[in-house]
Amino acid sequence: MSAEDIKRLGRKFRKEIIDTSDRLGMDTALVTKESLVEVLTYLRDDEKLQYNMLRHLTCVDYLHREPRFEVVYALYSVSRRQQVVIKAPVTEDDPVIDSIHHLYGCANWAEREVWDMYGIRFKGHPDLRRILLYEEFEGHPLRKDYEKQASQPRVELLRAERDAFEEFKTYHLGEPAEGSRV
């Protein structure tokens, strides 16, 4: 059934779909990154499709290949029990793609992780901070050109507090924290 969904998608978005595949039983469509939000909205909201759950969001770095990155969205329809995978290519020069946090709640953290690990920026994301690593980390460790044993510069202990504490001071108490960046 999910193979038919991909065909349906192909008929609806003739120009936007670059490629489709069903290798190893995984129905996949490669779409342009400009049309991503439109395609996902269609998949989520169409009566006959109902892909209402975002199973997984990740990115693959194909170094030395153009376009270098592929952002991967595994969607699932809980009611129809079907899965499709949507991929969108992202180039190294312009590592930006539209955020889908308004379509799927879990995309918020998942996109933060992809930003953290691969340095893909999600346009429109409300809170694109690093999630697993710390703010001062230099580079994006899951990029293939990041050496596994690469060392990080020593972080001077900040006199300022960060993140939630800083925000609290600024917005709730009306006074910025010491050394605040806000």
Place this chain on the structure above:
Amino acid sequence: MVDTNHDMDTAGIHTAPMLLNMGPSHPAMHGTVRMVLTLDGETVIKCDAEIGYLHRGFEKECEHSTWTQVFPYTDRLNYVSPLLNNFGFALAVEKLLEIEATPRCNYIRTIMGEVARLSDHLTCMGAGSLELGGFSGFLYAIEARELVWDLIEEVTGARLTVSYGRIGGLKNDLTADFAERWKVVRERVLRIWEDINRLLTKNRIFLDRMEGTGVISQADAISYGLTGPMLRSTGVDYDIRKDKPYFAYGELDFDVPVGTRGDNYDRYLVRLEEIRQSIRIIDQALLKLPDGPVNCDDPRVVLPEKERVYNSIEGMINHFKLVFEGIQVPAGEIYSYTEGGNGELGYYIVSNGTGKPWKVSIRSPSFYNMCPISKFVEGGMVADIIPTFDTINMIGGEIDR
């Protein structure tokens, strides 16, 4: 969402919101996670969770190991049920290799997987009881978990970091007396289950803390990608073991318990019932356990018998190449998913046709279950965070990788 513009000037007393750091080292924050709470009195008006304190670079390490060397790393994801992680990874690579495990292997994976699920659920319930002040509930659950871990130790040789899965098979077969030992363990676990049930399920204090706290609606739960007991407690019967049966689940009879309200108490009840269902699955699988080899007959994947390695040049070369160059997995990519202890455990793996994975990405259930944490706790009391955080059952190793 809660109204953050609270009227802080009630009855002429000037009050201001307060900031509270919970964690990263806090007895109730199992694993290490920091929650920054903005409080109005005892009401949480904003919650920001900070994860990553246990980040060890799992995915980067995997990219520099052979496919088989990934197994010890998967042990350290959800360290309460490492067997499920092992089998999930093995299944993903087998899909890429387009090979199938033997029937006996599938049954053993089912059995051991459910044993691991028992350990996962018992730990979650025991810790939950402890954090709400019921120390005896914890002792009972941990006693049952010890019995389960003894069983795991007997088969795999380790209690926690088992590394029992292999691509195309298993490290070894079940021990000869496994069925007998299971019979003993089963009786005692069921008795303890009764004890926990009597101790907690209708306990006034327990009910007061669990009922109606940490509620999430069905639509939100789906949108946030919650899976496992978290999603089932809202009434969605989503269980990969039923929806897309893998291993031997398609041939076994079991029920998927669902809740109705999506609160902490329902999540507790779902886990309670799942323990019984797991026991049911193991019983049936042991009866149906087919004979035959545990490893599939494929020299590209499975190490040859020691007899051949020591006595024939072909066997030795085969062994050498598999260990040093690794299993050669054809280029391709797959998203493979199994039902882990806390929900959907997915592996998105990409191979470029060499002995090392190009990418191993984990869809860890804890990560997605923790994502709506602010939705769970905002508007509630500080004390409600404790049972909510427990039924989410966040495992540090899995969420931070």
